[in-house]
Amino acid sequence: MEDTTNIVEVKPKHAGGRPRKYKSVHAMKIAINKYFTDDVIPTKAGLTLHLGFVNKVSLWDYRNNFPEFTALIDKTFTMLERYWEERLAGSQCAGATFWLKNNAGYTDKQTIVSVKPPEIPEREQNAVDKGCRAYKEALCATPEERVINIRSGRA
Incomplete structure (x- = not known):
């Protein structure tokens, strides 16, 4: 006759941790x-x-x-x-x-793009400056000076 008094059933170990909430x-x-x-x-x-x-x-x-x-x-x-x-x-x-x-990571954001004015060649810039000075002088002159400047050809 066999002695079975010392046989203990061994359960497989649990992997540990809490079981998953969802199986699939x-x-x-x-x-x-x-x-x-x-x-x-x-x-x-x-x-x-x-x-x-x-x-x-x-x-x-x-x-x-x-x-x-x-x-x-x-x-x-x-x-x-x-x-x-x-x-x-x-x-x-x-x-x-x-x-x-x-x-969701949304933001209120303004993007301001600053555009540099185009480079004007120095010769053209000088002509523009000269024309602006003449225009300003003509505006500041008295009516008599304007007539004299026109007749003499000076701007």
């Missing part, structure tokens, strides 16, 4: 689609909570640590951005503008 991309996609079809205003925080994460950083870590989810999470953030972009077309778009600036 398809399961997460279903949850994301449900979030966007619910009658809520979509936000990053709302999406994060709906998917079962504690905060946005956890969702971002999930994106970075599990490459198979990267494209889906990126697309989801683009869907959020699109929702807020569409709100810009309305008459009350301040909230959408605020959201896009703070969450």
Whole structure:
């Protein structure tokens, strides 16, 4: 007869860490689609909570640590951005503008381009300067001086 009193069943070791929230991309996609079809205003925080994460950083870590989810999470953030972009077309778009600036990297930026005037050759510049001086002198002269200058040929 065999002695079986000392036989212990060995369970396989767990790899460690918390189990994944989503076993497949398809399961997460279903949850994301449900979030966007619910009658809520979509936000990053709302999406994060709906998917079962504690905060946005956890969702971002999930994106970075599990490459198979990267494209889906990126697309989801683009869907959020699109929702807020569409709100810009309305008459009350301040909230959408605020959201896009703070969450999607949009900025109010003016670009001023300064164009240097073209270089005028010195000979032409001297002619222009001489003509301007003559014009100014003619404007400042009295009517009698203007007549004398015209007759004498002096400008």
